[in-house]
Amino acid sequence: xxxxxxxxxxxxxxxxxEIVMGTDGTPTGYLKEQAGTYAxxxxxxxSLFSLDIASDILPKIEQQLLSEGYTMYxxxxxxxYYNTNFYQAAQQLDNAGGMHFVLGLSYEIESWxxxxxxxxxxxxxxxxxxxxxxxxxxKLFMDGTVETGTGFVDPLYPDGHQGLPNWSEEQLTDMxxxxxxxxxxxxxxxxxxxxxxxIINAFINGGKDEMRNTLVHVRNIDEAxxxxxxxxxxxxxxxxxxxxxxxxxxxxxxxxGIVPAGQEDKxxxxxxxxxxxxxxxxxxxxxxxxxxxxxPFGIMEIAVTGMFxxxxxxxxxxxxxxxxxxxxxxMTINIAKQMFIxxxxxxxxxxxxxxxxxVTKDVLSCPENEIHEAKPAATYFEGKKVFSM
Numbered sequence: 001x002x003x004x005x006x007x008x009x010x011x012x013x014x015x016x017x018e019i020v021m022g023t024d025g026t027p028t029g030y031l032k033e034q035a036g037t038y039a040x041x042x043x044x045x046x047s048l049f050s051l052d053i054a055s056d057i058l059p060k061i062e063q064q065l066l067s068e069g070y071t072m073y074x075x076x077x078x079x080x081y082y083n084t085n086f087y088q089a090a091q092q093l094d095n096a097g098g099m100h101f102v103l104g105l106s107y108e109i110e111s112w113x114x115x116x117x118x119x120x121x122x123x124x125x126x127x128x129x130x131x132x133x134x135x136x137x138x139k140l141f142m143d144g145t146v147e148t149g150t151g152f153v154d155p156l157y158p159d160g161h162q163g164l165p166n167w168s169e170e171q172l173t174d175m176x177x178x179x180x181x182x183x184x185x186x187x188x189x190x191x192x193x194x195x196x197x198x199i200i201n202a203f204i205n206g207g208k209d210e211m212r213n214t215l216v217h218v219r220n221i222d223e224a225x226x227x228x229x230x231x232x233x234x235x236x237x238x239x240x241x242x243x244x245x246x247x248x249x250x251x252x253x254x255x256x257g258i259v260p261a262g263q264e265d266k267x268x269x270x271x272x273x274x275x276x277x278x279x280x281x282x283x284x285x286x287x288x289x290x291x292x293x294x295x296p297f298g299i300m301e302i303a304v305t306g307m308f309x310x311x312x313x314x315x316x317x318x319x320x321x322x323x324x325x326x327x328x329x330x331m332t333i334n335i336a337k338q339m340f341i342x343x344x345x346x347x348x349x350x351x352x353x354x355x356x357x358x359v360t361k362d363v364l365s366c367p368e369n370e371i372h373e374a375k376p377a378a379t380y381f382e383g384k385k386v387f388s389m
Contacts, residue, residue, distance in 0.1 A: 009112075014038050016111030016141075016166030033144060033164055037110045045083040054089035065101055066387040068295040069376040071355040072335050072345060074104035074137070074187075074237075084121075087128035087135055094130040100386040104339050106137035106187045109175075111166040119175060123182040134339055137214075138179050141166055142190040142199060146219050146259055151192035153220065158257030163192055172202035176213060180206070186213040193220035200225050200234060209233040212338065216283070219268050226276040235338055237281040238270050238330075240303040246313040267317045270303060274326050281338050282330045293372060296331050297363060301371035303327040309372055324364050324371075354383035 009019055017034030019027050031039055065073055086105070093099050107122035109115070125135045143163050144150025150163040167175075176186050186203065190196045196218060203213040214235040229236070254264045273280035282303065286294035293299060293308060302308050303322050306315025315321070322330075336346025345353050361374040379387035 009035075009038065014112045016164065033150070034111050034141070034166055038112045041110075046085070049083050049085055051085040051089055054085045055092065058086075058089050058093050059098065062099070062101055063387070066379045066381070067376070069357045069359075069379055070101065070296065071379065071381050072102045072104075072339060072341070074106065074335075074339060084125055084128065087125055087133070090133045091128045091130045094132045099130075099132040100381045100384075102132045102134065102339065102341060102345065104137065105133065105135040106139035107135070107184075108139040110141075111171075115171070115175065119178050119182075122179065122184055126183065134341075136183070136340065137185050137187040138175070139216075140172075140175075140186070140188045142188055142195040143192050146191045146263065147253070149258070151219065151259075152190075152195035152198075153192035153260050153263075154194040155260045155262075157260055163195075165195055165198070167198075169198045169201055172199060173206035176202050176206035180208045180211045180213070185211050187216060188214070189216040191217060191219045193222050193225075196221050197225055200228050200232075203234055204228065204232050207232075212279075212340070214338065217268070217285070220263065220266065221269055221272070226272055226278065230277045233279075235279045235281070236273055237283050237338070238273070239268050239285045240270055240282050240299060244302070244307045244311050244313050245316050246311075249313070250316060265316050267320065269320050270330075271320045271322050271326070274322065279334050279337055280330050281335045282327070295372075295375075297359075297374040298372040300324065300327040300331070300363065301368065303330070304371065305368050307369075309369065328363075354380060356380050360389075
């Protein structure tokens with residue numbers, strides 16, 4: 001607000017969000033959806049996340065990733081809205097010979113921004129590219145979370161309400177066209193099936209199939225959309241940590257109308273991607289899922305069994321669970337494909353970099369509920385040992 005107390009944005013003035021006002025006409029402090037990021041945009045981002053801070057943090061991020069066995073990683077939150085210090089720090093680290101993993105970076109654009117200016121900045125961020133730094137993506141959020149009543153879904157929630165979409169199909173189509181023409185891939189987080197369909201329409205009508213535009217998280221997909229995704233080389237990165245539920249959760253959701261009818265015992269697809277020829281990768285959603293694993297073998301066990309150790313409950317939508325081989329594919333060569341580096345990484349082949357792990361347990365033959373016990377005894381990147389227990 002201005003110094004005189006005038007509120008600059010309120011009610012529905014922020015596309016994709018709302019600063020909720022009280023009966024007295026002043027802000028309540030409750031920020032819906034994109035209003036939260038809008039408020040954060042007024043902070044001094046350069047001071048909050050300076051180049052020095054970014055340079056100090058990156059080696060710590062690297063060591064954490066290598067200790068868990070990751071040598072490729074797409075970071076969906078690297079820009080801090082207007083800030084490119086993370087990009088510059090990564091490039092400097094790589095040019096100095098200190099980068100021992102491949103880092104993909106996505107430039108986040110919010111629905112309240114000046115879109116033309118934001119698209120130009122996202123394209124300009126490619127200047128920070130180096131051998132192991134790939135600033136090749138734009139990150140958008142389509143809607144909220146289905147279970148919180150904010151998903152953009154069909155059918156509607158039992159009480160008749162609808163989640164708030166952040167983007168129109170026309171906006172998404174235009175943005176995809178501009179991004180792809182500038183060599184930038186779209187990376188859109190979606191939950192509701194109606195939002196997913198809108199994004200797929202935009203990718204098909206505005207995008208280039210060779211750009212591997214990607215859906216992220218993706219709780220619900222209409223059956224017809226699987227084929228359209230496969231036909232147009234649309235990728236997906238799936239949050240496989242959501243395949244389990246405490247006993248009685250499904251019944252509770254149905255009784256209280258928490259999710260649209262028919263979705264109470266559904267979660268996040270995975271097997272359907274493989275069956276339809278769609279390139280699928282995984283993400284952990286850590287730390288949003290508090291207490292859940294962030295390492296590849298903990299994630300692999302959940303993708304295969306629908307459970308993680310210590311959870312009290314049972315798997316649901318078990319027909320979407322995958323084989324061990326499919327889980328490994330999603331975390332190796334498919335990630336390399338998502339990052340456009342499959343010709344040099346992601347599988348063992350003559351001429352490729354020697355990126356591999358020595359693992360403490362054979363995850364292809366051990367009991368399924370012991371997969372999570374596997375740890376990297378050593379991580380090798382480009383033929384050099386960069387981590388050991």
